[in-house]
Amino acid sequence: MTPPRDAGGDTDAAVQPAAPAGATWELRLYVTGRTPTCVRALASLQRACARWLPGQYHIEVIDLMENPRRAAEDQIVAVPTLVRMRPQPTRKIVATSPAPSACSPACSYGQDQPG
Numbered sequence: 126m127t128p129p130r131d132a133g134g135d136t137d138a139a140v141q142p143a144a145p146a147g148a149t150w151e152l153r154l155y156v157t158g159r160t161p162t163c164v165r166a167l168a169s170l171q172r173a174c175a176r177w178l179p180g181q182y183h184i185e186v187i188d189l190m191e192n193p194r195r196a197a198e199d200q201i202v203a204v205p206t207l208v209r210m211r212p213q214p215t216r217k218i219v220a221t222s223p224a225p226s227a228c229s230p231a232c233s234y235g236q237d238q239p240g
Contacts, residue, residue, distance in 0.1 A: 150174070150182040151210040155201045158190045166205035166220070 154170055156163035167186060174182045189196050189204060199208070207218040 148181065148212050150178050150212065151185070152182060153185045153187055153199075153208040153210060155187050155189055155196070155199070155204050155206040155208070157204045158188060163205050166207070170207060 152170070152174070154167055156166065167184075170184060174184065187195055187199075189201065195201070203219045205220065207220070209216040209218075
């Protein structure tokens with residue numbers, strides 16, 4: 126089986142995040158309740174973090190059904206939305222359920238990608 130590739134054609138092994146040593150990745154996942162799409166997005170994110178950031182991440186799940194003001198305050202226009210808060214720069218990913226190989230390059234530290 127061929128390894129997954131990112132949009133640039135690199136294998137997922139070549140696009141692993143390169144955070145500063147010992148850095149903790151702070152991630153926010155905005156969801157609307159426990160819909161199947163949001164549950165899949167959280168599971169996919171947890172798998173990606175366990176694979177590429179073992180022991181180096183914290184995921185905060187923000188349910189916009191419980192706190193709808195956060196959508197406007199945090200400029201969230203679609204769900205699920207993943208926001209990488211740290212390391213900087215901040216990145217937003219809007220997807221139904223990103224594949225782990227898609228999360229790696231999008232969350233990569235120090236790459237100049239549209240946010």
